[in-house]
Amino acid sequence: MSTTDYDVVVIGAGPAGLAAAISARKAGAGRVLAIERDSKPGGILNQCIHNGFGLITFKEELTGPEYAARFEDQAAEAGVELLLNTMVLDISGQRVVTCVSESEGLRQISAGAIVLAMGCRERPRGALNIPGFRPAGIYTAGTAQRLVNIEGLLPGREVVILGSGDIGLIMARRMTLEGAHVACVAELMPYSGGLKRNIVQCLDDFGIPLLLSHTVTRVEGQKRVEAVWISEVDEHRRPIPGTEKRYPCDTLLLSVGLIPENELSRSAGVELSPVTHGPSVNEHFETSVPGVFACGNVLHVHDLVDYVSQEATSAGKAAAEWAAGGSAADAARHNLPVFAEGGVRYTVPQTLDPSLMDSETTLRFRVSDVFEDRRISVYVDDERIVSKRRPILVPGQMEQVTLKREDLLARPNASKITVKLEEA
Incomplete structure (x- = not known):
């Protein structure tokens, strides 16, 4: 059985996996590998020939294959290695990935950090x-x-x-x-x-x-x-x-309905959210297992692929920092739990450490029903720090709010963050 070492290994080469791998390389990771069980990268986008993709990321309307092709080109330019037609069987606690392919047989790959990007499956x-x-x-x-x-x-x-x-x-x-x-x-x-x-x-x-x-x-x-x-x-x-x-x-x-593909996550000991059925993560998209990150539809089911790319970019950067022994790897954490109430089904991420987060962090969530004329409010303990009015909110559309690091650091004794819907 052959063994190879990489700084960052990404499981899945769909839109999330490609974006995470590219980001890891740009953040300084030396060797980055994306493992894909299909015969080509791009994931589900390859069969989505309708348009509507890329309006946020590229400021133009693309088909699924066109959107995927742009990230494939960027991955090649960044020096991301691809391993296709390969099935991942196991992820150990020491971040050793066991995979198998027809061409190379059984293989073990040691990773400095791992990004889970396996996508989702249909019910x-x-x-x-x-x-x-x-x-x-x-x-x-x-x-x-x-x-x-x-x-x-x-x-x-x-x-x-x-x-x-x-x-x-x-x-x-x-x-x-x-x-x-x-x-x-x-x-x-x-x-x-x-x-x-x-x-x-x-x-x-x-x-x-x-x-x-x-x-x-x-x-x-x-x-x-x-x-x-x-x-x-x-x-x-x-x-x-x-x-x-x-x-x-x-x-x-x-x-x-779609279900995040988390058999590997579960066997690796990753804590899963009972609502999203994906990993619970912090502001760096790191799971409960140190050095293992998650992004895309394996984390929670998205409505727009552009949001997948944004989250994956953050996860890839954090994975590269972990592999290099940076702040995300070494700092002692002080997690603030994020609670969802009043019509908010869940949030991602589920915990935040204000001292370790970037200047801004985006919380994404879905609502549990159709609501008209509501206010999205974010509380730190009992103090409201964010409030924005929405004429209508529906379960099929993902919502988001942005939290500023300075607002959270100004409240050093905070014990929790709550996202809820209130009457406008």
């Missing part, structure tokens, strides 16, 4: 408890996206989509453009899980109905999907008897 049908057989024609929206955009295959002609996440909304438009008929998009919640722009551009513009507070309660067909039954649900998300309606179809696409 499958098995998590939904939908009665019926297991016929052909049921796909996750991401699988259907790959079939259409990469493989050039059309999964079906008469389609029903369950879940209004962004991938499901985008696939409603994509399937329509490819000649299929999308009967409807059913959503369990009383609000959509996707961005407003995707609801307008992917459903409204094509006359595709969005059925809020509805879910699939039965799948017909043994060899192939023949129809699905959709029922209205009550405030407890339980189907209401007598509201069932049958939709003939040959394809059911599921867009019912």
Whole structure:
């Protein structure tokens, strides 16, 4: 078994992994390696051929592959090493990465610091408890996206989509453009899980109905999907008897949520948030395991890839400093926990040390419901230090607030930070 040493090893070469690796190199890390299980870098962006990426990062509208290509070029220019077609099996407490590939077999790689950037996966049908057989024609929206955009295959002609996440909304438009008929998009919640722009551009513009507070309660067909039954649900998300309606179809696409890919994180002993199901991190995106950092959708599911790149850049820089034995590695920490209350589901990061943070730190979060005319407030103990008014907040859109280091250092006896929604 061969062993190699690197300053920083990044697990995953999607948008988060590439940005973290580039940042680590720019921050002075000597040897930086990104390990990717696929045959090419770029991650999920390679199959996202629609536009809308890069408006924040590059100030222009790009497709997913175009956005990924720019970071691939930057990684090559920065001297980032790539290891493709390679599966990571284990991360030890001493930051030794065990991986395997067809070309090189089993290999161990010792790292000064590790960045977790494995992305997320889709929630499958098995998590939904939908009665019926297991016929052909049921796909996750991401699988259907790959079939259409990469493989050039059309999964079906008469389609029903369950879940209004962004991938499901985008696939409603994509399937329509490819000649299929999308009967409807059913959503369990009383609000959509996707961005407003995707609801307008992917459903409204094509006359595709969005059925809020509805879910699939039965799948017909043994060899192939023949129809699905959709029922209205009550405030407890339980189907209401007598509201069932049958939709003939040959394809059911599921867009019912994304789950951070954290099997490696869990086996490495990283503490996970019960809300995001990703690692709990501090202001440097360092996990509970010293020298192990996390960024991107493995940390929490993002709405915009530009935010992924921003967080990954910070994580890569911090990893390089740790590997070099800098302040992030050696300083004794005084963590202030960040609490989410009053309609705020979670925050990332979950702890802050004012003495170690940069001049400003961005807290990102999602809300638990649709709220109108609210004020986003940040308290240090009982003193409000940030307040901004928002006309509407929705779960499908990530929110953020910026904290200044000087504001926190001015309160040396603080015990906690709280982010909450208040009446405007």
